Amino acid sequence: MQHSPTPETTAPDEKAVKAGARKVSVVVPTYGSAAFIDKLVASLLAVFAGRTEECEIILVDDCSPDTVTWPALTRLHEQYPAQVKIVRLLKNAGQHNAILCGLGFATGDVIVTMDDDLQHPPEELPKLLRKLDEGYDLVIGAYDEKRHAGYRNRGGELVDAIIRRIYRLPATTKLTSFRAMTKSLVEVARKSQNPYPYVTCILLDQASRVANVEVRHAEREHGSSSYSLMRSVVLATNLLFSYSSLPLYLTAGFCLLASVLALMMMTWVFITIFLHGVSVPGWASAVTALTLFSTFMLASMFVMGVYIARIHHQLSGRRVPFTVDRYHE
Numbered sequence: 001m002q003h004s005p006t007p008e009t010t011a012p013d014e015k016a017v018k019a020g021a022r023k024v025s026v027v028v029p030t031y032g033s034a035a036f037i038d039k040l041v042a043s044l045l046a047v048f049a050g051r052t053e054e055c056e057i058i059l060v061d062d063c064s065p066d067t068v069t070w071p072a073l074t075r076l077h078e079q080y081p082a083q084v085k086i087v088r089l090l091k092n093a094g095q096h097n098a099i100l101c102g103l104g105f106a107t108g109d110v111i112v113t114m115d116d117d118l119q120h121p122p123e124e125l126p127k128l129l130r131k132l133d134e135g136y137d138l139v140i141g142a143y144d145e146k147r148h149a150g151y152r153n154r155g156g157e158l159v160d161a162i163i164r165r166i167y168r169l170p171a172t173t174k175l176t177s178f179r180a181m182t183k184s185l186v187e188v189a190r191k192s193q194n195p196y197p198y199v200t201c202i203l204l205d206q207a208s209r210v211a212n213v214e215v216r217h218a219e220r221e222h223g224s225s226s227y228s229l230m231r232s233v234v235l236a237t238n239l240l241f242s243y244s245s246l247p248l249y250l251t252a253g254f255c256l257l258a259s260v261l262a263l264m265m266m267t268w269v270f271i272t273i274f275l276h277g278v279s280v281p282g283w284a285s286a287v288t289a290l291t292l293f294s295t296f297m298l299a300s301m302f303v304m305g306v307y308i309a310r311i312h313h314q315l316s317g318r319r320v321p322f323t324v325d326r327y328h329e
Contacts, residue, residue, distance in 0.1 A: 028116050
């Protein structure tokens with residue numbers, strides 16, 4: 001995985017630093033966010049203005065296709081040089097890679113991740129911090145009511161169900177991208193070498209104390225989400241292959257079932273021939289059985305091939321999750 005160079009901590013403006021205070025880093029992946037990123041940053045700064053913590057905001061532009069997002073981030077950095085860091089990826093790498101990139105620039109004692117579309121209200125962030133202070137490694141916001149489109153809610157439920165199954169989480173556990181975590185957990189997450197990263201799974205791989213806290217989910221003020229039901233299905237499949245051996249076990253189960261069916265068929269043939277003294281007509285049935293078992297074999301080879309290809313990508317370094325184009329601290 002190609003990461004950005006570890007940024008050195010710069011000395012913030014003395015007026016912005018609260019002596020001896022805990023530092024909170026807020027990582028926000030952005031994509032075409034020029035219309036609302038100013039409001040998000042202003043709201044975050046307003047929240048921390050009334051608190052004892054020092055705040056830094058890390059905005060990661062996932063190579064937005066427009067010509068206004070990066071200039072908007074640049075203006076925010078110039079306006080709040082002590083609080084706002086900005087990073088631009090060389091090519092579009094996806095939300096999770098953008099978050100991982102931002103974690104690499106975070107220097108806080110506590111790190112928060114949230115979306116850029118204002119559906120994660122900054123005013124709810126203190127709830128995550130309070131819960132984290134109870135001794136948890138990872139605190140995940142649980143929406144009081146989801147404000148996504150119906151199809152996206154169904155897709156999200158599918159993905160969440162698979163993650164809960166992989167990590168044996170209670171059925172009541174809610175999984176969102178609005179979360180707070182300890183510095184020690186982030187330091188481990190940064191070392192992830194998975195060429196198909198999913199931040200929630202990377203964190204759950206290491207966290208031993210995980211909690212939910214109810215937060216408000218706001219209506220989206222601008223634009224529409226790029227997530228679709230099909231994208232959720234693809235993501236769910238990717239999760240199974242990247243963070244679980246379940247496809248291999250399912251394949252083994254189908255092969256075992258095929259073996260049992262083949263044994264039953266052979267038993268029936270022998271009984272028919274030797275007990276009843278008749279030959280067994282069944283060219284069509286034989287071809288059907290052969291086709292069925294061949295399908296199982298091909299499916300098994302496909303599943304193994306996917307795992308082998310992912311191992312190859314990881315060992316060869318051919319798939320680089322993200323590359324930093326430029327950044328300003």
